[in-house]
Amino acid sequence: MYRPGNADWWCRSLENKSLNIAKSIWWENGVIHMLDQTKLPAKEVKLHITNADDLIESIKRLSIRGAPALGVAGAYGMLLVADDWKDSSEAPDWEAIKSDLEPLRNARPTAVNLSWAIHRILEEAESQNPANKSEAYHLMKQQAMALHQEDEDRCREIGEYGAELLSDTSQVVTHCNTGALATGGIGTALGVIYAAVMHGKNISVYADETRPLLQGARLTAWELQRANIPVTVMTDGMAAPLMQRENIDAVIVGADRIANNGDTANKIGTYQLAIAAKAHDVPFYVAAPTSTIDTSLESGEDIPIEMRGSDEVIRWGDIPTAPKNIPVYSPAFDVTPAQYIAGIITDVGIAREPYDFSGFIGSEK
Ligand code: MRU
Numbered sequence: 001m002y003r004p005g006n007a008d009w010w011c012r013s014l015e016n017k018s019l020n021i022a023k024s025i026w027w028e029n030g031v032i033h034m035l036d037q038t039k040l041p042a043k044e045v046k047l048h049i050t051n052a053d054d055l056i057e058s059i060k061r062l063s064i065r066g067a068p069a070l071g072v073a074g075a076y077g078m079l080l081v082a083d084d085w086k087d088s089s090e091a092p093d094w095e096a097i098k099s100d101l102e103p104l105r106n107a108r109p110t111a112v113n114l115s116w117a118i119h120r121i122l123e124e125a126e127s128q129n130p131a132n133k134s135e136a137y138h139l140m141k142q143q144a145m146a147l148h149q150e151d152e153d154r155c156r157e158i159g160e161y162g163a164e165l166l167s168d169t170s171q172v173v174t175h176c177n178t179g180a181l182a183t184g185g186i187g188t189a190l191g192v193i194y195a196a197v198m199h200g201k202n203i204s205v206y207a208d209e210t211r212p213l214l215q216g217a218r219l220t221a222w223e224l225q226r227a228n229i230p231v232t233v234m235t236d237g238m239a240a241p242l243m244q245r246e247n248i249d250a251v252i253v254g255a256d257r258i259a260n261n262g263d264t265a266n267k268i269g270t271y272q273l274a275i276a277a278k279a280h281d282v283p284f285y286v287a288a289p290t291s292t293i294d295t296s297l298e299s300g301e302d303i304p305i306e307m308r309g310s311d312e313v314i315r316w317g318d319i320p321t322a323p324k325n326i327p328v329y330s331p332a333f334d335v336t337p338a339q340y341i342a343g344i345i346t347d348v349g350i351a352r353e354p355y356d357f358s359g360f361i362g363s364e365k
Helices: 007-016 050-062 067-081 094-105 113-126 135-161 189-198 215-226 236-247 271-281
Strands: 025-028 032-036 046-049 169-176 203-206 231-234 250-253 264-269 284-287 334-335 343-346 349-351
Touching: 007 025, 007 135, 007 189, 025 135, 032 067, 046 050, 050 094, 050 215, 050 271, 067 094, 067 113, 067 135, 094 113, 113 135, 135 189, 135 284, 135 343, 135 349, 169 189, 169 236, 189 215, 189 250, 189 284, 203 215, 203 236, 215 231, 231 236, 236 271, 250 271, 264 271, 271 334
Parallel strands: 169 203, 169 250, 203 231, 250 284, 284 343
Antiparallel strands: 025 032, 032 046, 264 334, 343 349
16 A cells, blocks of 8 residues: 655645645644634634633533544643643642543543543653653643644544545545544544545545534535535435435544444434445445544443533524424434444554454553
8 A cells, every 4th residue: 555654745745735724723832722613614713722711611612623633632731730730849749630630521521532632641641750740741741742743643644544445536425524623633534535635536525514513514614625625515414315316435424432343423413324325335434543442432332422502403693493492402422333334444544344442552541
């Protein structure tokens, strides 16, 4: 398999092809900077976050979102929580910081990358036995930067593996947003699209709008349009008739958490898309970094599903779209059973049925 193997090739190709890829989050001078994704596509507003409460708030209202980007936000967020460690000569109090980090860790429960990042950085920093809080803070900072870089690299690898699955003229359906906005790099499912385009393929994309928060219509369409990749938006219910009438080569989605047996939690609407793909013999792929695999869970039944407030479903801005006092069912994610998944495209290769990640190392949460 051809693998460019280095970031330079990617940088040159990104420029040559004018793939104007956005940046979701970065750390500079003690501040977390991010694009406020709630304002897209109407406005490009940046947030500059200097304390943990504001970060948690921005995560809960989805200014920053997408499992890998939440991992990066968690990593940088630890530095805001541990801000008073920066210049302290006291011995590190690991139990205290673990409990201070709980609200951040639990800000969104389904995307495992958030708790994974916090767990990993704490464990690595503690294992080096820093003499004082200041040393511990600087270790955590190095690890947060490394984790961000790693996420960027993982996206490239996912893209390379996934691009090989697509023909020169593939039409692909995707759901939610899994691109640069959702990760620390070029994306997962959208990373596959970007990589295929960089290798000269003419890919066109159908993006589910992704009710209720419209990450597909607002964010995926925005990203792909900026990158000059043909994209058509449709409502979620239009994917099955599209597959019935058009030649769709693949469905590719991201993941918020993958259990040992391959069952995959992703944005609400993914499961019905997988069923529709199976019914029309369209291969349904999940693209995710290995950091999204939760080896502590045997199956999808154990994945915690975040529930969202009713207003997201029954209001359109200030306008009610359902009668007052109507009960609302609003899980943010669903679980697609492994049997519907033709392959899980990761940064270390493509896993196929029967999935078994139980021996997989390095994803303890
Ligand atoms: O609620 P969101 O917007 O955070 O949900 C995001 C998704 O479901 C993505 O598909 C998933 O996190 C993968 S992002 C590369």
